[in-house]
Amino acid sequence: MPVFLDTADTDFETRFATLLAAKREDSPDVDAIVAGIIQDVRTRGDAAVTELTAKFDRIELTAETMRVSADEISSAIAQVSADDRAALELAADRIRAYHIRQMPQDDSWTDEAGATLGWRWSAVSAAGLYVPGGLATYPSSVLMNAIPAKVAGVERLVVTVPTPDGQINPLVLLAADLAGVDEVYRIGGAQAIAALAYGTETIAPVDKITGPGNAFVAAAKRRVFGKVGIDMIAGPSEILVIADADNNPDWIALDLMSQAEHDESAQSLLITDDADFGRAVAQAVDARLETLERRAIAGPSWRDFGAVITVRDLDEAAKLSNRIAPEHLELCVADPLALSEKTIHAGAIFLGQFTPEAIGDYVGGPNHVLPTARSARFSSGLSVMDFVKRTTMSQMTPQALRAIGPSAEALAISESLEAHGLSVRVRLDALND
Amino acid sequence: MPVFLDTADTDFETRFATLLAAKREDSPDVDAIVAGIIQDVRTRGDAAVTELTAKFDRIELTAETMRVSADEISSAIAQVSADDRAALELAADRIRAYHIRQMPQDDSWTDEAGATLGWRWSAVSAAGLYVPGGLATYPSSVLMNAIPAKVAGVERLVVTVPTPDGQINPLVLLAADLAGVDEVYRIGGAQAIAALAYGTETIAPVDKITGPGNAFVAAAKRRVFGKVGIDMIAGPSEILVIADADNNPDWIALDLMSQAEHDESAQSLLITDDADFGRAVAQAVDARLETLERRAIAGPSWRDFGAVITVRDLDEAAKLSNRIAPEHLELCVADPLALSEKTIHAGAIFLGQFTPEAIGDYVGGPNHVLPTARSARFSSGLSVMDFVKRTTMSQMTPQALRAIGPSAEALAISESLEAHGLSVRVRLDALND
Numbered sequence: 001m002p003v004f005l006d007t008a009d010t011d012f013e014t015r016f017a018t019l020l021a022a023k024r025e026d027s028p029d030v031d032a033i034v035a036g037i038i039q040d041v042r043t044r045g046d047a048a049v050t051e052l053t054a055k056f057d058r059i060e061l062t063a064e065t066m067r068v069s070a071d072e073i074s075s076a077i078a079q080v081s082a083d084d085r086a087a088l089e090l091a092a093d094r095i096r097a098y099h100i101r102q103m104p105q106d107d108s109w110t111d112e113a114g115a116t117l118g119w120r121w122s123a124v125s126a127a128g129l130y131v132p133g134g135l136a137t138y139p140s141s142v143l144m145n146a147i148p149a150k151v152a153g154v155e156r157l158v159v160t161v162p163t164p165d166g167q168i169n170p171l172v173l174l175a176a177d178l179a180g181v182d183e184v185y186r187i188g189g190a191q192a193i194a195a196l197a198y199g200t201e202t203i204a205p206v207d208k209i210t211g212p213g214n215a216f217v218a219a220a221k222r223r224v225f226g227k228v229g230i231d232m233i234a235g236p237s238e239i240l241v242i243a244d245a246d247n248n249p250d251w252i253a254l255d256l257m258s259q260a261e262h263d264e265s266a267q268s269l270l271i272t273d274d275a276d277f278g279r280a281v282a283q284a285v286d287a288r289l290e291t292l293e294r295r296a297i298a299g300p301s302w303r304d305f306g307a308v309i310t311v312r313d314l315d316e317a318a319k320l321s322n323r324i325a326p327e328h329l330e331l332c333v334a335d336p337l338a339l340s341e342k343t344i345h346a347g348a349i350f351l352g353q354f355t356p357e358a359i360g361d362y363v364g365g366p367n368h369v370l371p372t373a374r375s376a377r378f379s380s381g382l383s384v385m386d387f388v389k390r391t392t393m394s395q396m397t398p399q400a401l402r403a404i405g406p407s408a409e410a411l412a413i414s415e416s417l418e419a420h421g422l423s424v425r426v427r428l429d430a431l432n433d
Numbered sequence: 434m435p436v437f438l439d440t441a442d443t444d445f446e447t448r449f450a451t452l453l454a455a456k457r458e459d460s461p462d463v464d465a466i467v468a469g470i471i472q473d474v475r476t477r478g479d480a481a482v483t484e485l486t487a488k489f490d491r492i493e494l495t496a497e498t499m500r501v502s503a504d505e506i507s508s509a510i511a512q513v514s515a516d517d518r519a520a521l522e523l524a525a526d527r528i529r530a531y532h533i534r535q536m537p538q539d540d541s542w543t544d545e546a547g548a549t550l551g552w553r554w555s556a557v558s559a560a561g562l563y564v565p566g567g568l569a570t571y572p573s574s575v576l577m578n579a580i581p582a583k584v585a586g587v588e589r590l591v592v593t594v595p596t597p598d599g600q601i602n603p604l605v606l607l608a609a610d611l612a613g614v615d616e617v618y619r620i621g622g623a624q625a626i627a628a629l630a631y632g633t634e635t636i637a638p639v640d641k642i643t644g645p646g647n648a649f650v651a652a653a654k655r656r657v658f659g660k661v662g663i664d665m666i667a668g669p670s671e672i673l674v675i676a677d678a679d680n681n682p683d684w685i686a687l688d689l690m691s692q693a694e695h696d697e698s699a700q701s702l703l704i705t706d707d708a709d710f711g712r713a714v715a716q717a718v719d720a721r722l723e724t725l726e727r728r729a730i731a732g733p734s735w736r737d738f739g740a741v742i743t744v745r746d747l748d749e750a751a752k753l754s755n756r757i758a759p760e761h762l763e764l765c766v767a768d769p770l771a772l773s774e775k776t777i778h779a780g781a782i783f784l785g786q787f788t789p790e791a792i793g794d795y796v797g798g799p800n801h802v803l804p805t806a807r808s809a810r811f812s813s814g815l816s817v818m819d820f821v822k823r824t825t826m827s828q829m830t831p832q833a834l835r836a837i838g839p840s841a842e843a844l845a846i847s848e849s850l851e852a853h854g855l856s857v858r859v860r861l862d863a864l865n866d
Contacts, residue, residue, distance in 0.1 A: 083843055084844075086843075087840035088844065094837070097544070101542075111798075117531060117797065117798050117799065120777075139844070207811040208811045228811060229810075233659065251856065251859055254855050254859060255856050258853045258856045261852045261853070293849070294851060298852065337828075344553075344824070347825070348824065348825040348827070349824055349826050351827065352829070354828075354830060354833070355834075359827065361845070364548065364827040365544075365550050373659070376824070377558065378557050380824075381825060390813040390814070391779050391781065391809070394783055395770075395787075395788055396787045398787055404523065404792070407519070408794070408795040408796045410517060411517075411521065412791060412794075412795065414520075414604055415573065416727075417691070417695070419691040419725055420691045420795075423691045423790070423791045
């Protein structure tokens with residue numbers, strides 16, 4: 001049973017705070033093991049990577065077979081059904097069209113003092129994308145990570161994907177191909193992250209690493225952060241649905257279950273202004289849980305972390321939503337756009353009853369890599385911005401230096417940084433001669 | 434003596450690689466101590482903060498005196514000279530004018546399928562700015578951190594600044610006042626970071642923490658990352674000057690020293706296409722090091738980490754610059770704009786001989802918080818973007834769902850996520866009824 005809360009209850013605040021603070025994930029402490037693996041890859045390169053791959057993935061690689069060849073990619077892609085290919089192509093096209101609009105613009109202007117200022121954006125030269133192997137290998141995630149990188153202009157985009165017992169998902173290779181990935185290596189775990197960050201004889205190092213992974217991968221990303229850039233460390237998925245009574249309870253139940261089926265630690269929340277509707281949704285969830293293929297995952301998620309919260313009105317719903325700062329927020333109400341103006345802390349918002357969150361996972365266009373664990377309060381989903389960086393530009397004329405240089409000198413002196421001040425002063429003196 | 438390299442030398446590549454790999458900073462391992470402090474503040478709140486402040490800063494605080502009062506701020510500001518105030522005001526105005534242009538735009542559009550897509554930016558609600566106390570307290574850094582936050586629309590901006598033995602720099606309080614900071618607390622170290630991240634009885638928690646600090650502060654920021662957002666962990670400062678022979682060696686020497694005087698671990702590099710000019714600059718540095726106030730810092734920095742590199746031409750200079758990916762890059766050449774098109778990996782570029790880097794530290798307008806340690810390959814300086822986050826928006830019409838829903842369903846099935854597919858299917862079936 002999920003928890004049922006009502007803002008009218010006297011103990012609501014306590015119970016809501018407990019819900020917010022619930023620790024949904026116990027990351028095993030693998031940091032020491034990961035540190036050893038990274039050091040091993042830094043020291044021994046390919047030899048370490050192939051040994052670790054033999055140990056963890058039960059396949060024997062050489063420097064030559066570590067990379068998935070163009071022929072292998074072609075023949076894997078040929079196995080994909082026409083329907084699956086068409087669906088993946090539609091997704092890729094829509095994701096690309098959305099992300100192209102994210103490209104930031106350069107700017108340059110000359111101000112009143114005569115200073116020419118501005119900035120210029122440029123792409124990260126090389127990026128690595130970690131793709132999980134085995135069961136949780138999602139071709140859609142390959143598109144969501146790789147397309148923004150290529151839209152940004154990343155020249156060299158590398159995928160690593162472990163292939164336990166040699167198994168690889170043809171759809172993952174098709175997604176990589178559609179997205180324009182340049183190199184694919186059949187390695188995984190902390191050893192793949194180390195190879196991407198530090199390079200080996202076979203794999204040149206990259207500047208930025210993105211993509212989801214298990215506890216070992218997450219710990220490795222934290223460790224190489226600084227040497228390379230990384231994306232966020234994603235936690236278990238979450239959805240908050242705000243729905244009024246004018247909805248089909250079964251539709252909302254399925255939306256809740258579409259997060260719950262990801263992971264036993266996923267969290268599905270419903271806020272409604274109608275307690276009867278909330279109970280109807282909970283009943284619809286129970287009914288769906290009797291037959292859902294992944295009920296062994298979705299059931300515990302809903303039981304342990306699910307909640308149905310009844311509020312007095314939608315303003316109250318918006319306030320609670322901002323405290324939750326959900327990764328995914330569905331607004332199934334009469335005027336979803338108006339409500340969305342108030343729900344400012346959310347990774348992605350889905351407006352209206354015809355926008356189930358699953359649309360955003362695949363074909364909507366926006367990215368499905370989104371901030372979890374309340375981090376939408378301060379961070380954003382993956383985007384083109386993760387693969388570009390900004391260089392600021394300044395050019396003074398003699399006139400501009402005369403106008404603002406003395407203030408720089410005064411501040412340098414106040415901070416006891418004499419050379420800073422002198423570097424301005426010698427130029428001012430030359431101009432005044 | 435700094436190292437002298439020439440790309441024409443046979444051992445250049447080896448020596449340049451050594452220069453790039455030089456470890457300039459040995460961070461003491463304070464992680465265990467910091468973990469204890471954070472736990473203590475989480476458990477005991479104000480009591481822990483005041484005890485730790487008594488221990489480290491030798492001042493006795495209470496919950497009431499922890500915050501710097503409006504009266505104290507006013508009377509401190511009254512001590513600032515008119516010249517210093519004018520300089521700080523000019524800096525604040527110019528930094529604000531630059532950062533206002535960085536505000537990102539919302540977008541919304543309806544595509545061919547009938548889907549309305551877009552995104553919306555919103556400010557982080559509350560941010561904390563760590564300001565170092567004691568010697569390295571820089572009012573300019575207060576402006577550089579606080580102004581972007583306020584331009585972004587952060588409602589509640591909190592400064593923590595330790596006041597060892599009760600000392601506080603009036604210019605820091607003036608900078609905070611000019612920038613619109615809302616609360617100032619006289620606490621520092623890991624205990625201040627913990628108080629900002631988790632809150633105490635007196636200090637409400639924030640969502641994002643920025644600002645420089647010592648090893649304890651840096652370790653604490655790493656630890657609270659995830660609970661709150663943080664900016665980069667800054668390393669020692671760096672400058673690369675690319676200069677041809679048509680420059681005054683003393684000007685370039687002072688620019689190099691303006692980084693070297695920050696820190697013994699700072700790095701100042703010169704690349705020139707004229708070996709004689711390189712020697713002339715090195716001589717000018719030696720002459721300046723005889724009298725410079727901070728020669729005890731600048732001298733070791735130049736000796737241990739400085740370098741003069743002679744190249745065949747400016748194309749070669751640009752290639753080396755991109756491998757260095759400097760925090761600050763000065764282009765003192767005949768056509769700096771043309772050269773800047775090739776030097777894409779840099780935090781900030783200063784064009785021409787009348788733009789000493791010190792202008793950018795204070796009054797240029799661009800931010801002086803910039804990526805160090807080669808991280809300009811993948812990251813950018815501080816900006817308004819650090820204090821906003823993006824929510825993606827999607828709204829399907831029945832028509833749009835009919836157009837793209839089946840592809841989402843196909844991909845969900847291929848990924849074995851049945852509830853995802855069903856959440857689309859039930860809506861499509863209802864539309865087809």
